[in-house]
Amino acid sequence: MFDHEVGGALRYLARGLGVRIVGAPGSGRTTVAKRLVEELEQRGSSVYSVFAVPSLQAVPFAGILSLGLDLRSRAVGILGVSDLLSEHLSRPGSRVIVLDDVDNLDRESLSVVDIVHKRTNVPIVVTTGDVPFRTSTPATAALGRWPQATIAIPPLRYEHVNGLVAEMLGAPADVDVAARILASSGGNLRLAVRIIETAVLGERLVLRDGRWCLNGGTLMSVHLHSTVEALLDGLSDEEFRALNTMALLGPGPLERLIATIGPDLLDRLEHRGLVSVVPGQDGALLVSVFPPVVEDYLKGHIGTTRKIFRSAITDAFAASTFDLAPPAAADSSAAIAVLRAEMNGNHSATAQYFHSRLEDLGRLYFDAWDADRSMSNAVAFLRVYWGAPIDRKRVEEVFAHTDPTNSEPGDRLFFTMTHALWVALTAENLEDATLLMAEFAEAEPGWAVEAEAWALLLEASYHRVPADLDDAFARWTNRNPASGVVPAVRGLLELFRFRPEEALLIADTATGFESLPRFDSLIRGFALFASGRVDEAIVFSLERRRDAQLAVDQFSLVTQSYVAAVALFSRGLFDEAEYVMGTTFALGRPGFLVESLYNAMVRLSSLRHPSSPGAHAGTSARDVGALPGTGKGVYDLVRKQPASAEKFDDAASRLIDEQLLHGYVLEATYTGLFTLCLLPGPRVKARLQGILDERGVAQHRQLLAIADAVIGVDLPHLAQLLDGYVPDEDTYQITMLLRGATQRYRLGGEAAEAIAGLERATKAFAARFPTEGQFMSIEPSGAAPMLTAREAEVALLAEERSNQDIAALLKLSIRTVESHISNGLRKTGTSTRRQLAEVARRAAGAHAQSSSRRIET
Secondary structure (H helix, E strand, O other): OOHHHHHHHHHHHHOOOEEEEEOOOOOOHHHHHHHHHHHHHHOOOEEEEEEOOHHHOOOOOHHHHOOOOOOOOOOOOHHHHHHHHHHHHOOOOOEEEEEEOHHHOOHHHHHHHHHHHHHHOOOEEEEEOOOOOOOOOHHHHHHHHOOEEEEEOOOOOHHHHHHHHHHHHOOOEOHHHHHHHHHHHOOOHHHHHHHHHHHHHOOOEEEEOOEEEEOOOOOOOHHHHHHHHHHHOOOOHHHHHHHHHHHHHOOEEHHHHHHHOOHHHHHHHHHOOOEEEEEOHHHOEEEEEOOHHHHHHHHHHHHHHOHHHHHHHHHHHOOOOOOOOOOOOOOHHHHHHHHHHHHOOOOHHHHHHHHHHHHHHHHHHHHHHHHOOEHHHHHHHHHHHOOOOOOHHHHHHHHHHOEOOOOOHHHHHHHHHHHHHHHHHHOOOHHHHHHHHHHHHHHOHHHHHHHHHHHHHHHHHHOOOOOOHHHHHHHOOOOOHHHOHHHHHHHHHHHHOOOHHHHHHHHHHOOOOOOOOOHHHHHHHHHHHHOOOHHHHHHHHHHHHHHHHHHOOHHHHHHHHHHHHHHHHOOOOHHHHHHHHHHHHOOOOOOHHHHHHHHHHHHHHOOOOOOOHHHHOOOOOOOOOOOOOOOOHHHHHHHOOOOOHHHHHHHHHHHHHHHHHOOOHHHHHHHHHHHHHHOOOHHHHHHHHHHHHHHOOOOOHHHHHHHHHHHOOOHHHHHHHHHOOOOOOOHHHHHHHHHHHHHHHHHHOOOHHHHHHHHHHHHHHHHHOOOOOOOOOOOOOOOOOOOOHHHHHHHHHHOOOOHHHHHHHHOOOHHHHHHHHHHHHHHHOOOOHHHHHHHHHHHHHHHHHHHHHHHHO
16 A cells, blocks of 8 residues: 555655655655655665644644754754754765645744755655645745655555455455445545544454454444544534535435535535545536445434434435436546546445435335335335345345235236345355246246246356257346346346357347346346457446446446446456446445345456455355356466466366356357467367357467467467557456466477567567557466565565665665566566566465475475
């Protein structure tokens, strides 16, 4: 954490510029300043650091006196102290001034620093808040005169919180724990730390099976109250009443809150960072209390002390709904640019809005069902839980006590479908689930086709795709087209058996889908991807994802995040894919059908990072799944690091065979494509070729021909293929294939001439067809160490230190360091210094384990 910010500050300082580090209180800006001081001192710079204390702001010279300057021979005044500090800063060597929390620095110390800067022009690093500008202050005037580059500290993301829990508590967190901490803290580091500490104190977090899990429904405890009260310190009575009102209302339109609270109060609360704003439709703004832990605190107090006030406000606003729509992107480049802009912002406010509205909807529909336990009310409630984190007690109560009298067949169908899905997932009893659908079909002959289709989808998803699908499709006369069940099932089944064009046709021509969650978006988005229209899939899924975020539709949010993540991953846009998945994880684990897609994303996010929670993506998952990543076979294959390239090829080909045996042709195809490019082997290539030939798919012909050449070590033919390559959707995959082949050549002991020739071909292809994607590499556990001891030593330092620093530390020339890093990148097949350091760390860990085993033996 903060490596990027510290590295950026060091680069600006090396150019003689000052640095302004901007962040909210608790964002970690002081931590960044301290790490920067340590790094500068390690590099030989003399650092004069002042960490301003708010309580000493009115004490003259409090900041400068903290430097420990000897003032005995000086007149204690601004000019005298300035003369002394100027003498220190004029001495030989690199000098830097660091002022943490410059807004709290006393006037005299600020004046001294300002005078000294004019005399010496020494670079100054300051940290300051991110509140909107209001009135002129001495610090503001000084900052304007000091030449500075600005570094903004972004809010925490899901992966940061996950790492924070592991670092603080010594064990990883369940995915829901990290999501809850991120949502409550609003991405604020100090709050996240306090929430973790107090949750353990209050036994809100417990250690189960080696990971931290939630113990109850909230992380709020009395131990956290003082932290929240410190955030509220200094509020006037009217500001506090306004926050209470907003906490009860939940996220609401700005116009309504202005009428209720008033613009001046909202403005003052925003300046304190206690409200957040989420953009809505037609420029409308939604406002809510921020960080969310403040809202939890206020609701907890009001919930027990002001019941009449709470009831009056809740009744007035319970029916409020907001229809929100984001801007559309014209192409994949624009869509990815919009996503990257979102990555630089704080999505915690959107997550807070999402959580609040989803909880309100669930409570509202359950209360309506509890008052009238009709089938229509049960269906309205269950629709919310098709994507939302599930309250098992509520769901089971609805299944057990709903009255079917005088209900519509369409409602009974949806209720029975949901009940069957619940039985299949929670009881892992597919037979009882299909029996429920058969009983419904017998009772409602006019809806028997829909019941049969749903039962078949359950069988295909959780067992295997039946061989007689075409016969079933011929029987399904669609008597109830508005229900959408038959086209939804047909579209998914066509995807399972890798017929994306048929799935697209169904999604485009079906007249139904009204009675179901947005299956049509899932089918269309993944069919675009599977048919090779990856850019279209990225645009479509990212647009639908934003729709779902703002419309509080977690079913669509999970499905479209899954499509977007898989599509971005196939372009090597790992950071963007991990951000999309992280924002989905931050909303909590969903239920029912989309839980398998959620778990698929958890495993996908863990392929590159060993500390990620992929091992906790559901213990009941099989090796195979209906869609790419829904089975854990690929995850296990990559993470277990097979003993050799041949064993990897064998294991991958056997996994593809098992996927085909279950009828999951789409998953088998993309398992073959991914593993072939990661570490090419003849068995995987033959199986992938067979699948594509059988279905007449021509979109990967160039890639397969190149794979043939590299597997057969036919470099002249490879050169001809690369020279004649016509750019297609596989450009990134071909680059990945060539890099993987280089890795295979080294592991297999190919001749040096072959390795060098392949490296030249790879470099030339990458120069002709550059890609912004990153690359993964796999290091079989049985491979001999490829890095020399010195190369490994340099590689471990390369992630966070410059070549010049490494040279000084190891007493080498800069050119030697450059040579070691270049050799390391080439030998390991990595493309960045960070990846090289990860490979070196893994190799060091494997060597240590091997040594330990030998000692035990």
